[in-house]
Amino acid sequence: MERLCRAALAAARPAGLTSVCASRLIDDRPRGVVWASDPRARRIDDLQVVLGEGPGITAITEGGPVLVPDLRGQWRQGWVTFERAAVELGVRSICAFPLQIGAVRLGVLTLHGTEPASLDAAQLSEELAVCDDLSVALLVADAGSGDWSSVLDGALDPPLAITSQAAGMVMVQLGSTIAEAMARLSAHAFGAGLSLEEVSRAVVERTLRFQPDRFYPETDPDDPQPLARN
Structure with missing residues (x-):
């Protein structure tokens, strides 16, 4: 290569x-x-x-x-x-x-x-x-x-191995697909002003953990809503 x-x-x-x-x-x-x-x-x-x-x-x-x-x-x-x-x-x-x-x-x-x-x-x-x-x-x-992990160990350089490992960990943390895990890693890197490798290393070293997105049910506008407290 x-x-x-x-x-x-x-x-x-x-x-x-x-x-x-x-x-x-x-x-x-x-x-x-x-x-x-x-x-x-x-x-x-x-x-x-x-x-x-x-x-x-x-x-x-x-x-x-x-x-x-x-x-x-x-x-x-x-x-x-x-x-x-x-x-x-x-x-x-x-x-x-x-x-x-x-x-x-x-x-x-x-x-x-x-x-x-x-x-x-x-x-x-x-x-x-x-x-x-x-x-x-x-x-x-x-x-x-015949196996992606062996490619990482041989043909590719360490940053890709780290990113792939981190994506797998995030996939488990989120219960998502690998594509969604990569998207979350990329979004975090952009928001934090870091490289993808830096964010991936933090995940692998367990200093950064991703949480599943929280979804809130839509409320019916006719339902009474609690008053906000100052």
């Missing part, structure tokens, strides 16, 4: 893109980094997971590359929060490619730079070829393991 990610970055460097991150999907959403070239690349991926928006999310949803030469002039109104946060991190240009084989969605590759940048036709073609190889590598890793 590292070799393929470095190949993708090498093909994009002449265009001005300087960082790369590959992440895999769980429930059709990026849920953990497979390999990142630097902390900022990892942070950009984490932002998209937490916010639920950005070029990687769009690439997965639309099933094709999303190329943004300049984030400050991007036209997607749904990225308002991501755009602001990414620019604050020093990111100006970004490209995202879905990693998929046919209809099977496996991950997403994101490249970005600190200055406006765009890929020419030859560079784009090379990136697409690398993405095909990355997709096969992810599929082989899953098929060869």
Whole structure:
């Protein structure tokens, strides 16, 4: 995975893109980094997971590359929060490619730079070829393991293992699905201004516990209501 990610970055460097991150999907959403070239690349991926928006999310949803030469002039109104946060991190240009084989969605590759940048036709073609190889590598890793936990122990890096473990714990705490548990983790990270990994570690270390949502029955407006006390 590292070799393929470095190949993708090498093909994009002449265009001005300087960082790369590959992440895999769980429930059709990026849920953990497979390999990142630097902390900022990892942070950009984490932002998209937490916010639920950005070029990687769009690439997965639309099933094709999303190329943004300049984030400050991007036209997607749904990225308002991501755009602001990414620019604050020093990111100006970004490209995202879905990693998929046919209809099977496996991950997403994101490249970005600190200055406006765009890929020419030859560079784009090379990136697409690398993405095909990355997709096969992810599929082989899953098929060869036969079990998600063994993939976490081998092919993926520790932050994804921590996040997956935390999601499982939150799922039990809430009595929910794994997707709902991930949504709660992401929402807490966004609200607290923390990374998904930081929140996940707090859950695993049992310094943070999630409680099920409380639901209140709707009241009949004709029923008498108790008076509020000061």
